[in-house]
Amino acid sequence: MEYKSILVIGAGAVGSAFLESSIGLFKKVGIFDGDIVTKSNMITQPFYNECDISSPISKTAFAISKLNSLESGTEYKGYERYFTEKDFETMKEYDLIADFTDNIKSRLIINEGCVKEGKAAVFASLNEKEGFLYFYNKDSACFNCLFRNSVGKVKEGCESVVSAPEKEFVSFLKENILRFASNKVEGGKILLFNLANNRLLSSMLKKDMECEVCVKHVTKKVEDGFLQVCSSGIKFSYGKSIDLKKLSSILPGSKLYSEFLIFNQNNKSVLISLDGDFLFTGYKKEEARKLITSFIP
Ligand SMILES: [Zn+2]
Numbered sequence: 001m002e003y004k005s006i007l008v009i010g011a012g013a014v015g016s017a018f019l020e021s022s023i024g025l026f027k028k029v030g031i032f033d034g035d036i037v038t039k040s041n042m043i044t045q046p047f048y049n050e051c052d053i054s055s056p057i058s059k060t061a062f063a064i065s066k067l068n069s070l071e072s073g074t075e076y077k078g079y080e081r082y083f084t085e086k087d088f089e090t091m092k093e094y095d096l097i098a099d100f101t102d103n104i105k106s107r108l109i110i111n112e113g114c115v116k117e118g119k120a121a122v123f124a125s126l127n128e129k130e131g132f133l134y135f136y137n138k139d140s141a142c143f144n145c146l147f148r149n150s151v152g153k154v155k156e157g158c159e160s161v162v163s164a165p166e167k168e169f170v171s172f173l174k175e176n177i178l179r180f181a182s183n184k185v186e187g188g189k190i191l192l193f194n195l196a197n198n199r200l201l202s203s204m205l206k207k208d209m210e211c212e213v214c215v216k217h218v219t220k221k222v223e224d225g226f227l228q229v230c231s232s233g234i235k236f237s238y239g240k241s242i243d244l245k246k247l248s249s250i251l252p253g254s255k256l257y258s259e260f261l262i263f264n265q266n267n268k269s270v271l272i273s274l275d276g277d278f279l280f281t282g283y284k285k286e287e288a289r290k291l292i293t294s295f296i297p
Contacts, residue, residue, distance in 0.1 A: 001025070003095035003120065003181040007032065009083045009110055011059045014126050014173070015100030016047035017165045019063060021174045026181075028075045029067070030094055033059045034082040034237065034277040036260075046164050056260045056271065081275045082106070082237045088113040096181055097121040103228050104147065108213075111136070111143035115214050120187065122177055131169045131193040134205075135180050140187025141207040142214040149208060169195055227285055227292075234288045238276030238296060247272065247295060 005028035008015055012035070019031070035041075037051045037059055051062050060078040067076050079090065083106060091097055097119050099110045107123055114121040114136060123134040123143050136142055165173075172193045179185045192201040212218045228235045244261045248254045254263040261272045268282035270291065280288040 001178070001181045002183045004028065005094045006030070006096045006098055006181070007091060007094040008098050008100060009033075010100035010102065010106070011035075011047075011063050012041075012100065012102060013045050013165055014124055015098075016045050016059070016063065017170045018098065018100065018124075018173055018177070019067065020047050021170050022178070023067065023071045024073060025178065026074060028077070028094070030077045030079065030090070031060050031063050032079040032081070032083045032087070033063075034080060034235070034273065034275065035059045036271055036273075036279060037062055038281075044163055056257060056262070058273075080273070081277060082235065083110060083113075084237060084239055085109060085113070086239065088116055091117045091119050095120070098177065099123045099143075100125075105228065107143055108147065111147075112213055115142050120180070122180055124173060124177075126165055126169060129194060129196040131172055131191075131195065133173070133176055133189075133191040133193075135185050135187050135189045135191075137187030141205040142211060144213040145208040145211045146190070146205055148211065166195055168198065169193065172200075227289055229285060233279050233281040234283055234285060236278040236280070236288065236292055238278070240276050241274055242272060242276045244272065244274055250295075 004026060006026045007030040008019060009032040011019065011031055011033040015033070019029070035058065036056050037048050037053055039053060042049045042051060042053070048059070048062060051057065058080045060080045064076050064078040067074070079087070091113050097110065097114050099107055099121060101107060101110070102125070110121065118138045120137040123136070125132045134143060134146060176185065176191060186204070188205045190203045190205055207214065209215055244256060248256045248261055251263045254261055259274045263270045271279040278292065283291070
């Protein structure tokens with residue numbers, strides 16, 4: 001294969017299925033995810049079903065230990081946080097970037113990094129009965145070229161993954177990513193796979209000469225630490241480490257672990273990691289925002 005290392009961003013339903021199906025195929029695999037394994041993950045994401053959730057563990061840490069126990073010829077490297085602009089440097093270590101995140105804002109940040117670092121990338125998502133892949137390489141149209149022409153039409157994937165990805169989808173994903181890694185798929189290609197009737201649609205995207213990212217090179221500032229609603233709750237990345245001890249003293253009843261703090265209140269909970277990642281469950285977006293501003297000056 002042309003590309004020997006891959007950076008997998010997002011180890012949720014789609015990302016974890018890809019990791020498991022591609023064991024042993026790359027020399028080096030990086031895994032980015034700031035999420036914690038929850039009970040619901042164990043149902044919709046079979047990769048995590050033997051995880052012991054009695055003490056919080058990040059998806060990244062669990063994935064690294066599981067993959068290392070299954071295979072020894074690959075170097076696995078974990079990043080227990082959400083991908084932000086500060087991580088563009090990390091992309092330099094890998095030949096291919098795979099975006100398995102579940103929201104447009106993350107995809108646009110990843111796209112910007114790939115354009116800046118000149119990295120080939122594949123953007124993958126799964127919506128109900130449709131799988132989507134977009135391939136980018138240095139000279140092709142970027143993900144923003146596609147996005148800016150389809151605002152309102154591109155669906156976010158996160159709400160829709162309620163069961164494990166189907167076998168047909170996982171093999172569609174794996175086969176086409178490996179073809180791209182072997183230089184057999186051109187950049188700018190869109191693949192849509194309909195799982196209901198097994199039909200594959202393919203199309204080529206041309207560079208949009210008005211694209212802010214790959215043509216005009218204007219940095220579109222995506223709000224730092226944005227609140228992102230997802231199937232597991234509401235996420236927020238502070239982007240800096242947090243003094244959990246200090247925070248636990250102002251949150252009565254919170255439980256402090258070595259790398260996490262958990263705060264429960266009327267059936268709602270907040271999980272805060274040392275690295276500054278927040279996961280709210282049971283909260284409305286506005287409530288989460290209010291709570292964050294009360295935590296962080
Ligand atoms: Zn572009």
